[in-house]
Amino acid sequence: MEKEGKRRLRVVLVPGPFQGHITPMLQLGSILHSNGFSITVVHAQYNSPEPSSHPEFSFLPLPDTSSAVLTGELIAFVLQLNTNCKARFQECLAEEMRQQGPDDGIACIIHDELMYFSEAAAKDLTLPSIVLRTNSAANFLARHALLQLKEEDHIPFPEFRSQDPVPELYPLRFKDLPILGNLDKYLQLLSKASNIGTSSAIIYNTIDCLENSSLGKIQQQYHQVPIFPIGPMHRIASASSSSLLKEDTGCMVWLDKQSYNSVIYVSLGSLAFMDVKELVEMGWGLANSQQPFLWVVRPGSIRGTEWIEILPKSLKENIRMRGYIVKWAPQKEVLAHSAVGGFLSHCGWNSTLESICEGIPMICKPCFGDQGVNARYVSHIWRIGLELESNLERSEIERAVRRLMVDEEGKEMRKRGKNLKEKVEICTRDGGSSNNSLNKLIKIIMSF
Known part of the structure; x- marks a missing residue:
């Protein structure tokens, strides 16, 4: 979609500096580019995206020197990033605006909610801005509940890790509320991220058929601006990779040799850590389940060791019989493989x-x-999974794998999963809710 003949409006994207935030922002960039927009990605140097994976985009790094990230204080890092980057970001945009021609004007800035300095800079430059929230709508409501508890002086509160339900947030318990790092700094970040300022809209990488109720509650809170649930963006965007880690595609050859729906795929993501005992317990639990498994063990994710060299010899031999371990996997392709169940x-x-x-x-x-929130919705609302709530113990892992992969309980989850998949596919087709939201979003950007 283009405006005024050959004119190609530019959209400036500002992703958060973590894999789970970079991926949907670049997917959004691909979607907008396919609809006729030029894309400039302004990003932190920490976890810098790979420009060669998106040659159609322009990339502009911002200095983000911070001692906080070196000590693993991610919340402090994000707060400091916002302090450090606003002036430089505004200078870069002002320069872009001076150099732009009549056929390449900046239509708007779309920024990750963590990069809230972008909204202030856009306001100073009289540019429209839009917020992208990369977590679920349910997670936003859970974060809002935390801020409310803070306002009511309930934090810290004794039931903070309790099984008691959070009022009006079924199925969440207090222990499921999304806490990260230092609580005071985290609440400070949540408050800033929740304030959209003068932004014109909010984008969610979610689907109406999954989160209709949560999206409705959020729209009531932000009644002054439209909300666009346009997910799942990975199904709409082009297939280019945004992974910060090198993917081992050799596992796909191994999957080709496995039976239909027989493999349990195991990955704890790009940020989680575990200790050696947990690694060993997980390994034995997977091996003892008697199911073939593809296991992602991220280098550096095991405290005190580089990779899996610490695994006992007997366990390694057992894994070789039915398992395959990689440092990182092409996850979308793995989950789409017929062998994965x-x-x-x-x-x-x-x-x-x-x-x-x-x-x-x-x-x-x-x-x-946000992972506790998502897990509760998977297990209690959509009922397409079960939750491991204890420490990583081999017997619990073995039991959970067999429940999912072998027992009748898992077969019923698989049926519900298939039905949900079909509903999501309907939402992304022409006339579906996500497709309609995307068309409305594009129309708003074109109107700026």
Whole structure:
């Protein structure tokens, strides 16, 4: 879609500096580019996306020097990033605007909610801005509940890790609320990310058929601006990779040799860590399940060791009989493979959407942040998975894998997963809710 003949409006994208945020932003860029927009990606140097994977985009790095990221203080890093980057970002945009020709004007800025400095800079330059929220709508409501508890002086509160239900947020319990890092700094970040300022719209990488109720509640909170659920973006965007880690495609050859629906795929995402004991327990649990498994063990994710060299010899021999371990996998292709019948996941939102889109039931092992919220929806609302709530113990893992892959319970989850997959496919077709939301979003951007 183009405006005024050959005129090609430019959209400036500002992704958050983590894999789960970079991926949907670049997918959104691909979607907009296919609809006639030029794309400039302004990004932090930390976890910089690979420009060669998107040669059709322009990339502009911002300095983000911070000691916080070196110590693993991710919330402090994001807060400092917003402080450090606003002036430089505004200078870069002002220069772009001075150099732009009549046929390549900036239509708007679309920024990750974590990069809230973008909205302030856009306002100063009288440019429209739009917020992208890369988590689920349910997770936003859970974060809002945390801010409310803070306002009512309930934080810290004794039931913080309790099984008690959160009022009006079924099926969430207090222990499922999305906490990350230092609580005071986290609540500070949530408050800033929730304030959309003068932004003209909010984009969600979700689907109406999954989160209709949650989206309705959010629209009531932000009644002054439209909300566009245009997910799942990975199904609409071009297939180019945005992975920050090198994918091992050799596992696809191994999958080709496995039986239909027999493999449990295991990945705890791009940020989670575990200790050696947990690694060994997971390995034995997978091996003892007697099911073939594809296991992603990210280098550096095991405290005190580089990779899997610490695994006992007997376990390695057992794994060789029915398992395959990789450092990183092409996850969308793995989940789409006919041999894969289940996914043991941390339940990051991108992984959850990718699993739903392929009708793959899940074993949920949330680690932090929004993952507890997603796991509860997988297991209690959509009922396409089960949750591991105890520590990683071999007997629990073995039992969960067999429940999902062998027992009648897992077969019923697989049926529900297939039905949900079909509903999602309807939403992304012409006339579907996600397709309609995307068309409305494009129309708004063209009107700026």
